[in-house]
Amino acid sequence: MVIKNFSSKPRAAFFDFACCEGCQLTVLQLDDRLLELMAHVEIIEWRQVMSGRGDKYDIAFCEGGVVRNEDVDRIRSIRDRTDILAALGSCASIACHNSLRNEWNVEYAIKHVYGENAGDFDLIPVRPISEVVEVDYQATGCPVSLKEFVTVFEHILTGKIYRPPNDPVCRECKQNDYVCVYEKGRICLGPVTRCGCGAACVAHGDACHGCRGLVDDANTDAVFKALEPKSRHTIMEQMVRKNRLTETDLMKKLSIYDPPKKPENGKE
Amino acid sequence: MAHHADIHIHHMSRVEGHGDIHARIREGAIEEIKFSVVEAPRFFEVFLKGKHYAEAVHIVSRICGVCAVSHRLAGLKAAENAFGVKVSRQTERLRRLALNGEILCSHILHLYFLCTPDYLGVSSVFPLAESDPETLKRAIRLKRLGYEICAVTAGRHTHPTGMETGGFSFVHSEKALQDLKKQLEDAIEDIEAAVEFFRLVTLPSFERETEYVSLKNQDRYAFYDGRLYSSDDVSALSIQYRDLIKEYTVSHSNARHARWRRPEYMTGALARLNNNQEQISLLGRGAMSALNLNTPLHNPFLNIYAQIVECAHCVQSSIELIDKILDNGIRKSDELTVFQPRKGRGVGAIEAPRGLLLHDFEYDGDGICTDVNLVIPTAQNMANLEADMREYATEIIDQSESEIARRLQMLARAYDPCISCSVH
Numbered sequence: 112m113v114i115k116n117f118s119s120k121p122r123a124a125f126f127d128f129a130c131c132e133g134c135q136l137t138v139l140q141l142d143d144r145l146l147e148l149m150a151h152v153e154i155i156e157w158r159q160v161m162s163g164r165g166d167k168y169d170i171a172f173c174e175g176g177v178v179r180n181e182d183v184d185r186i187r188s189i190r191d192r193t194d195i196l197a198a199l200g201s202c203a204s205i206a207c208h209n210s211l212r213n214e215w216n217v218e219y220a221i222k223h224v225y226g227e228n229a230g231d232f233d234l235i236p237v238r239p240i241s242e243v244v245e246v247d248y249q250a251t252g253c254p255v256s257l258k259e260f261v262t263v264f265e266h267i268l269t270g271k272i273y274r275p276p277n278d279p280v281c282r283e284c285k286q287n288d289y290v291c292v293y294e295k296g297r298i299c300l301g302p303v304t305r306c307g308c309g310a311a312c313v314a315h316g317d318a319c320h321g322c323r324g325l326v327d328d329a330n331t332d333a334v335f336k337a338l339e340p341k342s343r344h345t346i347m348e349q350m351v352r353k354n355r356l357t358e359t360d361l362m363k364k365l366s367i368y369d370p371p372k373k374p375e376n377g378k379e
Numbered sequence: 380m381a382h383h384a385d386i387h388i389h390h391m392s393r394v395e396g397h398g399d400i401h402a403r404i405r406e407g408a409i410e411e412i413k414f415s416v417v418e419a420p421r422f423f424e425v426f427l428k429g430k431h432y433a434e435a436v437h438i439v440s441r442i443c444g445v446c447a448v449s450h451r452l453a454g455l456k457a458a459e460n461a462f463g464v465k466v467s468r469q470t471e472r473l474r475r476l477a478l479n480g481e482i483l484c485s486h487i488l489h490l491y492f493l494c495t496p497d498y499l500g501v502s503s504v505f506p507l508a509e510s511d512p513e514t515l516k517r518a519i520r521l522k523r524l525g526y527e528i529c530a531v532t533a534g535r536h537t538h539p540t541g542m543e544t545g546g547f548s549f550v551h552s553e554k555a556l557q558d559l560k561k562q563l564e565d566a567i568e569d570i571e572a573a574v575e576f577f578r579l580v581t582l583p584s585f586e587r588e589t590e591y592v593s594l595k596n597q598d599r600y601a602f603y604d605g606r607l608y609s610s611d612d613v614s615a616l617s618i619q620y621r622d623l624i625k626e627y628t629v630s631h632s633n634a635r636h637a638r639w640r641r642p643e644y645m646t647g648a649l650a651r652l653n654n655n656q657e658q659i660s661l662l663g664r665g666a667m668s669a670l671n672l673n674t675p676l677h678n679p680f681l682n683i684y685a686q687i688v689e690c691a692h693c694v695q696s697s698i699e700l701i702d703k704i705l706d707n708g709i710r711k712s713d714e715l716t717v718f719q720p721r722k723g724r725g726v727g728a729i730e731a732p733r734g735l736l737l738h739d740f741e742y743d744g745d746g747i748c749t750d751v752n753l754v755i756p757t758a759q760n761m762a763n764l765e766a767d768m769r770e771y772a773t774e775i776i777d778q779s780e781s782e783i784a785r786r787l788q789m790l791a792r793a794y795d796p797c798i799s800c801s802v803h
Contacts, residue, residue, distance in 0.1 A: 128419065129418075129419035129420075129421055130444075130799065131441050131442060131443050131444040131447070131537075131799050131800075132395055132396065132443075132444045132445070132799055133441070133443070133444020133445075133447065133537040133538065134444070135444070136444045136445060136488075136537055137444075137537055139488070139492070140523075140526060140536075142519045142522070142523055143516075143519060146505075146508050149505065154505075157503070158390055158392045158393075158397075159392075159393070159394075159395065160393060160492050160493065160503055160504065161392060161393065161496075161502050161503030161505070162392040162393060162496070162502040162503070163392070163502050175419075178419045178420075178421070179419055182419060207441075208426070208438055208441055209421055211426035212421065212422045212425065212426050214426065215422070215425050215426060219425070220422045220425040223424065223425050224420065224422060224424050224425065224635075225628045225635070226627075226628050228628050228630070229628060230630055232420060232633070234420075253441065253538065254444065254537050254538065311534070311535065311540055312534075312540045314534070314540070314549075315533075315534035315540040315541030315548060315549045316541055316543075316547070316548030316549035317534070317540045317541060317543075317548050320437055367434070367438070
């Protein structure tokens with residue numbers, strides 16, 4: 112982990128890999144505050160909103176996942192040219208739904224989408240950039256939480272280590288007095304998901320889908336157990352029966368954003 | 380004069396996603412010209428198979444950060460059409476409002492943040508903080524208004540949280556809608572100033588008539604619903620799109636191209652305005668006359684002007700929608716329609732900010748997706764963009780190589796490509 116005290120205005124850049132670019136758009140939603148932040152750094156490369164390229168950077172924010180061999184080369188080159196690398200959002204830090212492709216045969220996937228005349232995409236198993244190169248800071252979320260981005264930004268500028276919150280989303284629901292999603296008879300990944308979003312989805316009647324990834328040492332067994340038909344919680348029981356849910360279903364749901372890491376996909 | 384040149388623009392800037400432009404000029408003639416989408420494919424059409432419909436609508440908005448609401452809506456409509464769900468009028472109006480918000484937001488982002496630097500000769504919009512702070516503040520205000528509309532109606536802009544199959548998962552606040560209406564009324568002044576700002580911009584004069592494809596609806600400007608329509612005077616139900624629109628793979632691009640009547644067609648704001656000028660609101664009409672626009676418009680650079688007209692339209696149409704919603708009062712029972720999934724196929728057709736978007740889903744009896752096809756606006760536009768680039772480059776062949784490269788990027792930018800989407 113690189114911690115740095117800047118003597119002059121640091122040169123910053125934004126990059127993206129396979130993703131929806133929603134995290135960069137979220138950063139643009141800072142609007143006036145973005146101009147304030149920009150007073151503290153010199154942005155020398157941000158393809159989405161400006162022309163021009165940089166060579167060396169003090170801070171590189173990277174969004175998206177690595178899906179091809181060329182992406183590996185590109186992220187390594189960025190890593191070599193920057194002092195600090197910050198992973199922006201879930202695709203970059205924990206893989207996100209991009210990695211659902213890993214469950215499928217690659218040749219089948221290409222043929223299905225591009226037909227018989229498909230070219231060669233040089234695909235590799237999908238990984239977050241944090242599994243390919245060393246990442247100094249990371250902010251998860253789909254999209255990234257604006258508040259957390261600003262916090263990470265401040266930590267970088269002041270040379271502090273950033274430790275993401277390690278409580279489940281349930282904490283934020285309680286703080287905001289939101290009715291528990293389980294009370295409504297729906298599955299919610301809040302109990303095992305890292306908070307920091309203000310329970311944004313639950314706030315609008317949705318369930319937590321786990322986009323910020325699992326808390327450290329998440330007790331997923333407890334969630335599974337709560338869903339077992341023999342569980343004493345009647346609401347859960349009804350829900351499981353109604354939705355015909357199994358442990359595999361829940362595992363699948365958990366893997367949309369934070370898939371289990373396979374050893375062969377380890378860091379290089 | 381570029382008699383002999385090889386233009387290669389790698390990862391062109393100020394667009395959403397990664398695209399390259401290649402042009403080969405020999406003896407003063409264009410030998411080859413291509414727009415290569417080099418964005419990494421993500422294979423949504425593969426991994427959505429086997430997913431429950433409720434999970435699928437959550438995932439599809441992640442196709443694009445700029446038009447997440449459109450993708451969510453297209454996915455919802457596909458499921459609702461397949462399951463025979465009829466949403467309440469209140470839900471429909473709130474959805475139209477959300478879509479207006481996204482279109483306003485996306486157009487303002489494109490107009491000011493991505494395009495304006497081309498016409499002011501700067502690398503990004505940020506230097507305006509010093510040189511023309513009022514314009515930048517206005518752009519930010521209008522963009523924020525778009526986000527605000529989405530926040531009130533759909534939870535947030537990227538990615539919406541409260542939109543479900545059958546309606547909404549939360550009860551909308553009348554107070555928030557009243558506040559929103561006030562903001563929209565205040566924004567009319569900003570819209571008029573924006574029209575004036577862009578009126579003074581000189582757009583390149585270039586014309587190439589083509590086929591214009593959009594939704595079309597007799598009753599209202601077709602963003603949320605309508606029949607598929609081609610300016611070659613063909614119209615059809617969205618479920619029939621496979622018989623008409625042919626998608627095909629090209630070797631130089633990761634986005635599938637498409638054709639309907641002609642080898643290429645255009646979709647997006649310009650196509651919508653050409654096909655639906657009669658349904659544009661009064662404020663939009665005002666913008667059209669201030670910008671001196673008379674349809675049909677055949678200059679692709681005018682897509683920028685068509686977007687301003689649509690911004691004006693969205694502001695007025697949003698005020699009218701809020702009035703109607705508030706007149707009836709928000710009814711909790713109208714927020715969500717109860718239904719049972721069933722086996723079948725559904726196509727959700729929406730006008731996303733960049734044009735016609737189709738989500739085609741097949742489900743089994745439990746509502747599990749068994750087949751998925753997604754037809755994306757930017758991908759549909761690619762063949763037309765290349766045809767425009769070829770003809771435009773021929774017209775400006777006397778310019779220097781760097782000037783040709785600059786203008787080709789301006790042309791591609793005018794299309795407002797959303798490249799991540801186009802690959803999905």
